[in-house]
Amino acid sequence: MPAGIPYEDARSRYRPGVARTVRNDDIAVDELLKGYHPDHGSNGRVALAVGVNRGDPCQPDLARCLQGNALIDDVDLAGAQLVSTDVLVIGGGGGGCAAALTAAAQGAQVILATKLRLGDSNTVMAEGGIQAAIGDDDSPQLHFEDTLRAGHFRGEPELVAQMVMDGPDVIRWLIRLGMMFDQEEDRPFGGNLLRKKPGGASAARILSYRDYTGLEMMRVLREAVDMEPGVAVWNRCPAVELLSDERGRCAGAVLYNLEWRTFVLVRARAVILATGGAGRLHLNAFPTSNHYGATADGLVLAYRLGARLRELDSFQYHPTGIAYPPHLAGGLISEAARSAGATLLNGEGERFVDELKPRDVVASAILRECAQGAALCAAGRLGCFSIPRRWNWRTPASLPAGS
Numbered sequence: 001m002p003a004g005i006p007y008e009d010a011r012s013r014y015r016p017g018v019a020r021t022v023r024n025d026d027i028a029v030d031e032l033l034k035g036y037h038p039d040h041g042s043n044g045r046v047a048l049a050v051g052v053n054r055g056d057p058c059q060p061d062l063a064r065c066l067q068g069n070a071l072i073d074d075v076d077l078a079g080a081q082l083v084s085t086d087v088l089v090i091g092g093g094g095g096g097c098a099a100a101l102t103a104a105a106q107g108a109q110v111i112l113a114t115k116l117r118l119g120d121s122n123t124v125m126a127e128g129g130i131q132a133a134i135g136d137d138d139s140p141q142l143h144f145e146d147t148l149r150a151g152h153f154r155g156e157p158e159l160v161a162q163m164v165m166d167g168p169d170v171i172r173w174l175i176r177l178g179m180m181f182d183q184e185e186d187r188p189f190g191g192n193l194l195r196k197k198p199g200g201a202s203a204a205r206i207l208s209y210r211d212y213t214g215l216e217m218m219r220v221l222r223e224a225v226d227m228e229p230g231v232a233v234w235n236r237c238p239a240v241e242l243l244s245d246e247r248g249r250c251a252g253a254v255l256y257n258l259e260w261r262t263f264v265l266v267r268a269r270a271v272i273l274a275t276g277g278a279g280r281l282h283l284n285a286f287p288t289s290n291h292y293g294a295t296a297d298g299l300v301l302a303y304r305l306g307a308r309l310r311e312l313d314s315f316q317y318h319p320t321g322i323a324y325p326p327h328l329a330g331g332l333i334s335e336a337a338r339s340a341g342a343t344l345l346n347g348e349g350e351r352f353v354d355e356l357k358p359r360d361v362v363a364s365a366i367l368r369e370c371a372q373g374a375a376l377c378a379a380g381r382l383g384c385f386s387i388p389r390r391w392n393w394r395t396p397a398s399l400p401a402g403s
């Protein structure tokens with residue numbers, strides 16, 4: 001890849017206050033994605049060699065994990081403590097907490113086991129906000145269409161429909177739990193929820209709280225879980241293998257208690273995997289904004305038990321993040337910055353993409369600037385300026401994976 005334009009040269013070309021129109025590139029979206037998105041290209045995919053998805057295309061780093069040997073085979077589990085429960089939830093982020101609260105509300109006894117502490121997760125790091133169609137100029141139908149279009153019509157329509165229909169109810173549920181959202185008017189009570197326009201959307205539908213929406217969400221979820229007598233929280237107890245019954249169905253899990261350094265077998269009538277994503281695998285060697293727990297554990301455990309997985313060849317590479325200084329590499333510059341008017345410039349001061357296109361398109365456009373030598377370069381890292389139209393700060397951007 002070309003070295004790029006030195007950071008100081010790029011800065012000297014930057015003219016504050018000059019409005020820039022987007023460069024007119026005659027390139028089809030498909031061509032841009034195929035040429036520059038990390039899902040494509042020679043290192044993009046391999047065929048899985050084992051398991052129920054054998055032959056399916058898979059991201060290579062993830063394929064290595066899915067095809068690795070189970071370390072549990074070398075462990076003597078005789079004498080390990082055995083515990084029974086109705087529902088075992090594995091993972092202590094937003095998904096795990098919501099699942100545990102829902103099961104407990106139906107009268108189930110729940111164990112929520114998490115790798116680190118309750119709330120140590122990607123959920124707590126979410127900044128920009130949550131999408132839900134609540135505006136007068138919006139509808140679940142529009143949200144449905146926008147979501148399918150942004151996913152190049154590869155999403156499962158039934159799942160997308162469920163998500164967009166649930167959106168407004170989930171927001172109401174979070175508000176009932178005590179979650180705060182920004183309002184249009186600065187009033188402590190009342191006022192409509194403030195809505196921002198996400199990339200690739202036809203209406204404003206991001207709901208947020210300051211720039212720490214996930215932290216605020218996790219605050220109320222954690223409190224609700226702590227106060228729910230039907231949920232026992234087991235911190236620092238990662239699941240290391242799933243258990244199956246005589247018919248091969250999931251019947252529990254082997255947990256490893258990191259404090260006592262002992263294994264515990266949990267037998268459960270239902271097991272919910274809520275272990276989050278794979279960003280910390282540093283897919284294709286990209287920096288990441290993801291939490292340390294995001295190492296695809298649930299995918300690997302489920303695959304070893306015979307679950308069919310989907311979309312293994314497609315990951316989100318968030319377009320904007322910190323490239324410099326190096327110790328902050330991977331830190332997120334949230335979509336809220338672009339939504340509020342930040343523009344992306346290459347090292348020559350050109351605006352090369354509409355910043356509110358879907359994330360895969362913006363990410364691919366940035367990678368194209370890097371590949372063509374038009375990105376700026378600081379301390380060996382390539383990136384592009386992110387210039388908010390109204391704010392007075394500048395930063396080079398890179399691509400944290402999976403945020």
Ligand SMILES: Cc1cc2nc3c(=O)[nH]c(=O)nc-3n(C[C@H](O)[C@H](O)[C@H](O)COP(=O)(O)OP(=O)(O)OC[C@H]3O[C@@H](n4cnc5c(N)ncnc54)[C@H](O)[C@@H]3O)c2cc1C
Pocket residue numbers: 090091092093094095096113114115116119120121122123124125126127128129130131213214237238239240274275276277289290291293294295297298332402403
């Ligand atoms: C920096 C950043 C910003 C983001 N901003 C937004 C945003 O603005 N809007 C938005 O919609 N989304 C955003 N996202 C994405 C969003 O945070 C995630 O999609 C969502 O939080 C995932 O929730 P989850 O409960 O599935 O996973 P997580 O919140 O990641 O929780 C997974 C949990 O499982 C635990 N775990 C993992 N392996 C094991 C194991 N073997 N045993 C037990 N526990 C395990 C982890 O420690 C963690 O507690 C952002 C993500 C990041 C990283």
